[in-house]
Amino acid sequence: MKIDFANLQYQYQLYKTEIDEAISAVLNKSNYIMGEEVATLENSLQEFTKAKYAITCSNGTDALLLAMMALDIKPGDEIITTPFTFIATAETIAFLGATPVFVDIDEKTYNIDPSLIEEKITDKTKAIMPVSLYGQPSDMDAIASIADKHNLKVIIDGAQSFGSTFNGLTDSNLGDISTTSFFPAKPLGCFGDGGAVFTNNEELALKMKSLRVHGQSKRYHHKYIGMGGRLDTLQAAVLNVKIKHYPKDLSLRQEVASKYTKALENKTNLILPFVAPSATSAWAQYSVRVKNRDEVQAKLKEQEIPTAVHYPMPLHLQECFEYLGYKKGDFPVSEIVSGEIMSLPMNPYITNEEIDYISKNVISTDNIKLKKGKRCQMKIK
Template identity: 45%
Template sequence: MKVPMLDLTEQYQSLKGEINSSLEEVMSGARFILGDNVKKLEKDVAEYSNANHGIGVANGSDALHISLLGCGVEPGDEVIAPAFTFFATAGAIARIGAVPVFVDIDPKTFNIDPAKIEEAVTEKTKAIIPVHLYGQMADMEPIAEIAKKHNLAIVEDAAQAIGAEYKGKKVGELGTTATYSFFPTKNLGAYGDAGMIITDDEEVGEKMRVIRVHGSKPKYYHHVLGYNSRLDELQAAVLNVKFPHLNEWNKKRRENAAYYTKLLHEKLGDKVTTPYVEEHNYHIFHQYTIRVDKRDELQAFLKENGVATMIYYPKPLHLQPVFAELGYKEGDLPETEKACAEVISLPMFPELKKEQQEYVVEMIEKFYKEQ
């Protein structure tokens, strides 16, 4: 049996007529930048997130970068972030000329450990980026308290977490801004690059809208140095068709995750560590990530037997060559480094079949029986 990490074909086939019709409408109307589709998506995603403003941008990486600029981060400032995340989190900080300050994670949830944040705050700290990794929100209340105490902005990196909740609150409700990625593999994916920023802050929201269009307001009058980072109409049209299905897709992911966990506990017991979900969280399982011994050998075995897997992430950001000048060394963030050596993500998408999951677990069981 072949089990892909992700299969978007079935989703497309189920929405093909509606998607193609929406794309044809955009082509016929011949308005391709910041038109009605973008406005609708911005409004709908903001309302979904219980926020007042949605700002569509070119991708999730730009969403982070523009958010930090909107929050007033400048060259030389420090921004606290986890090192167990995709590069874009820290890349957005560094491109401003600010300094990423990496802290360790909670080994259970893989999210930033609030207990480590306070000790990392200095006079230069301007913001915190909690990453809601794999679809589970970070522990936001203590993070919000630290931010309030030290007058820091919070930019929630929710690239993997649209639809997730924390103690009944949506992404963005406890942050200054929150950023979404609509990369095709995400729970809500476009057919190319796309992203969005949400915020309740009128001033920050307006600043970010100006930044995304070369810093101009009105057109051709430039008061700040901005970027060309706009969500285009074609991607927004696709996302508008998909968006009403997001909650159902997230529900199916949760059902698939529960089935994986049941099977793994039954077949492998304590040989694998299944995802830990905080009781107060609504985890939307962008990834289903387990901890295992002999991770690399398991991945190779699964590949040989037709099962695709991914490692998010094999090398922590504080040990990446591009950040060598920051002076971090192996052992500085032990939980992060341990996770990088043990995590493996199994196939996860709403259309995943039970028999596919059963085969994945069967192959994992077979690997450990042969050890």
């Protein structure tokens, strides 16, 4: 049995007629930039998230840049975030000349640990940027309380979590600005690059709309230094089809995750995902922690079961962030998790037979002997 990690081709075939018609309509009108499909999508995103404003953009990385630019993040400012995330989280902070200040993660959710944030706040701190890793929001009550106390802004990196919730609200409707990505393999993905920013603040919304078109207030009149950050009309057309089916796909993701958990819950050599009672996950990934990850991945590959590692090296140990002065051991939870985390195939269309096949092969890796000196160094409390 050969397993498809994201099953993008299956999803295309499922909605092929609608998608082809939507793309054809754009081609026939040739309205490739900021066509009417973009406005239609933004209205649908607002309706889905209940955020007052949804502004589409070119990708999830540019969404973070738009958010920080709208909040006037400047060189020398500091933004507190997590080192256990995709590079774009901290890369965009550094790109604007600000300083990413890392805080270790919670050992169960893998999101930023709110109890460690306050000690990192200085007079240069301007914002907190939690990441909704693997699809689950951070503890936004705790983060919002800290932000209010210290007059800080909150930017949510929700690249992996569109449709997730915290206390009943989608994480696109939390924080001062929330962002997401429509990269093809995301829970809601287009056929190229795409992203969006969300806010309930009209002033910020208007500014981000301007910033994404080079800071224009009207054509060729520029109020701000901006960027070319538009979502193209073809991608909007694809998303207009897929968002109609997204509640069903999101529900199917929940079912797949539950089936994985039930099948693997008695495997002692594995730490399964934990979702906080206050949250729901969009399940961008189903990520487990396993001893001797390389050997386990190799054995699963032999059975044509793909796996992935999100992420093998925390950001504070990346060469590009050497200038920050961090060293190994500074964020021990992130370092342990990055050495053990492994993502199993996750998409809405995995069959029961595939889940059974994957789970049985994962369970069979129990007999792999640990390399000398390698240990699963942390137990969940």
